[in-house]
Amino acid sequence: METTLAEAFKQTSYQLSGHSPRNLEVLKQALDQANGETISDMYGKGEIIEDFQNKMAGFLGKEAAVFFPSGTMAQQIALRIWADEKQVKRVAYHPLSHLEIHEEDGLKELHYIDTVLLADEDRVIGLDDIKAMDKDIACLLLELPQREIGGQLPTFETLEAISVYCRKQNIRLHLDGARLLETLPYYKKSASDICALFDSVYISMYKGLGGVAGAILAGETSFTEASKVWKRRHGGDIISLYPYILSADYYFEKRRGKMGQYYQDAVQLAAFFNQCPATMTIPEVPVSNMFHVHVAKRKEEIESLLAAIYQETELGLTSYLKETGDESCYFEVSVGDSFQTIPKPVLERTFKLFGKGINELTVHE
Amino acid sequence: METTLAEAFKQTSYQLSGHSPRNLEVLKQALDQANGETISDMYGKGEIIEDFQNKMAGFLGKEAAVFFPSGTMAQQIALRIWADEKQVKRVAYHPLSHLEIHEEDGLKELHYIDTVLLADEDRVIGLDDIKAMDKDIACLLLELPQREIGGQLPTFETLEAISVYCRKQNIRLHLDGARLLETLPYYKKSASDICALFDSVYISMYKGLGGVAGAILAGETSFTEASKVWKRRHGGDIISLYPYILSADYYFEKRRGKMGQYYQDAVQLAAFFNQCPATMTIPEVPVSNMFHVHVAKRKEEIESLLAAIYQETELGLTSYLKETGDESCYFEVSVGDSFQTIPKPVLERTFKLFGKGINELTVHE
Structure with a gap:
């Protein structure tokens, strides 16, 4: 079933999420601009890397920045530096942090750093969560937005308020x-x-920016040198x-605005x-370019419905669905350049078919 | 002084070592062949990576292979897997192994693996060194050639003989x-x-092969999956x-022969x-594409001599010199495509000037 939805998605002419296919053109376009x-x-030296690091340090308002091949690496290292500084091998973050669920426990297996999980899985960390926790931690990690x-x-x-509190408590943030x-348009900052x-x-160069890969880690020079x-x-x-x-810089300039x-x-x-019907987004009103779509129907039913719609309208809403416990499923939407290429009638027709299809599922229940 | 030699080297038209400048053309050429x-x-899946991994597994005669962004990462991981397997956090290698001198002690700081250093700094590890060591190690690492x-x-x-011995002793190699x-032309294997x-x-994709970066780690499937x-x-x-x-594959095909x-x-x-005069290579007769050149003269003197020669013949022998304790210095030569582009008269004239220059230094001593 999953293959069917993924296959149908591959055949679509338009997609709701992202920029364009993640193919070699992404790199070729960035390279075409560059002098051979x-x-x-x-090994971390030279104009190409140093210039970009300086540029990103300026953009982030930090003393210095370092280019990393991945955020996984950059963030484990940040937490290790703060843990070593305080001689406390414990940090705090959200239960659904990337470090907790997507990195094969690198923080624990490589750095022997314990974690304190703050807040419930379905909401962001608030000041009260931090006030209530054991203060013997080196660093608190906040993910903005909580993906x-x-x-x-x-x-x-x-x-x-969290920032002020952590500084008082000698907890690195x-x-x-x-x-x-x-997140900047929502915050207006x-x-x-x-x-x-x-x-x-840490910021990623390939999420909303759409570069090939890579990450920036920024802070004071003593931190970045470490x-x-x-x-x-x-x-x-x-x-x-x-x-x-090169691709990070190219797509940063192309998409930052x-x-x-x-x-x-x-x-x-x-x-x-x-x-x-039976559909809700989280958050109800997005605060960034992304949100989750939850449908209170069985995954298999929605897969069949979506695959049929994709064939008819050529607009792909998602390539996958994730099951949740209670006969429902969800998928992520992350808006980029693609959305603006979708003809309005195609978008309207797709949602009309989606609503109608769910109604029919309900009638047959 | 060092700047002067490096600057003079940059101006040369021919170079003794390497293939061509490490510039963006290296990537552009490889990409030009590829369909956009x-x-x-x-994240490690997809035809591009899986096809190349399978190809390299076949080439190396191993069950499976994994593409890594660097050899530093690949080798630490190999040693960690073998250390975990035997529940012995100790490995053995040469005192001048890359892991010992170029990786900021990643093996110790990240993996808490101790090391036993075998053989003297100036010779390769032999069977006797291994027989004499404490056998309570998980893995022996051999570097071919010992750079x-x-x-x-x-x-x-x-x-x-080392391979047979290690298997008997339950030491991974x-x-x-x-x-x-x-090394293959020398071994005729x-x-x-x-x-x-x-x-x-582990093999590197950017040393003699001249790719952009990257490494392959190969072994049995249980090992590569871990x-x-x-x-x-x-x-x-x-x-x-x-x-x-893509660049690894392109330059592998271009240079493997x-x-x-x-x-x-x-x-x-x-x-x-x-x-x-006063010059010797180690090894005296190379057994691969590389060797070191030792000159029994003060570093500063040889720097001045080389910079002057570069200006006259436009052939760069090295961009740097390393001092050794006893009024002598050395540099590394690593032969690639560049060597064949040097006109024979330029090569002969350069060595004539080099020999003459050293003789004059000796006379003035």
Whole structure:
């Protein structure tokens, strides 16, 4: 069944999420702009990497920045540095943090760092959660937006209060900003406004920005210099990172100004879903370019319905569905350039068929 | 002074070592061959990565292979897997192993694995060294060729004896084959002939092969599957590795057949150096494409001499010199495509000037 939905999705002409297919063109386009005689970075040195690091440090309002091949590596290292600084091998984060569920326990297996899980799985961390926790932790990690619950955000005032509290308690505050740029239109803040509240910051170059891969870790110079030593230990001090850096820079410039559009599109799109029976988005009104769509129907039924709709309208809503416990399922929507390419009649027809299909499922129950 | 030599080297038209400048053209050429609509690998899955892994497994005569962003990551992981298997957190290798001197102690700081250093710094590990060591180690790592001593090699018979001995003693044998292909013409063996002696094998895609970056780790499927879990923990399970994979494949095909030529060129070139006064190569007769050139003169004197020669002949012998304790210095030569582009008169004139210059230094002493 899953294959059928994924297969039907592959045949569609339009897609709700993302920018364009993740194919070699993504790199080719970025490289076409670059002079072939430009010399590679070499183990973290050279103009290509240093210039981009300086640029991102400026953008994030931090003293220095380091380019990493992945956020997994960058964030484990950030937490290790803060754990070593305080000589406390314990950090706190959300139960659905990327580190807790997607990294094969690298933080524990490689760095022997314990974790304290804050808040419930279905809401973001608040100041009360932090006040209630055992204070003997080196660092608190906040993910903005909280991806696994549809991209929810605390208010900026909550962030400020958490920041003040952590500084008083001598707890380092780290930002998992994989999708930081995507939150700026909602917060109506600059990246450096947000980052000023944190001791260390990670952003991804391939989520909303759509680069090939790579991450930036930023903070004070003493922190970033320590991170370079750990980057080498992790095997991330790759002789040439330029394929990632060039594409990161190219798509950063191409899309940094489009985050407001993605956010507005997400709000509009979520409203479409919320008008369909048995369907709700989380958050109900998105606060970034992303949200989750929950349908209170059996996964197999919705798979069949979607596959049929894709064939008729050529618009793919999702390539997969995830089952939730109680006869329901969900998928993630992450708005990028693709959304604007969908003809309005195609979008309207798709939602009409989706609503009608769910109604028919309900009648037959 | 160092800047002067490096600057003079940059201005040369010909270089003794390497293939061509490490610039963006290296990637552009590899990408030009590829279809832009080819879909990226995704976190270790997809045709691009799986096809290349299968190809390299076949080439190395192993059950399976995994593409890594770096050898540093691949080798630490190999040793961790063998240490966990035996529940012994100790491995053995040469005192000048890459892991011991170039990785900021990642093996110790990340994996808490102790090391036993075998043999003297200036020679390769022999069977006697292994017989004499404490047997309570999980794995022995052999580097072929031993780069930091000019690329020396044990005989194939010694390798066979070490392999038999380690199997009897229940010690895993890992091959640091960063430059494995470069040894095959000397051994007159296939890659799989050599790899059959080892439990696990790493090869680099950017040394003699000249790719952009990346490494292959190969072994039995149970080993490579475990390595994928550790790759994710290290932050090496990058969403898209294709820039490295495509270039690895392109330059593997372009240069795998040229290793015999590089080896012969290195032998010829070492003879030129050995004819110069106060100059000797290690090994005296190379056994791969590489060797070290030792000059029994002060580093500053040789820097000035070389910079002057570069200006006159436009042939760069090295961009740096390393001081050794006793008023002498050395540099590494690693033969690739560049050597064949040097006009014979330029080569001869350069060595004539080099020999003459050293003689004059001696007269003035």
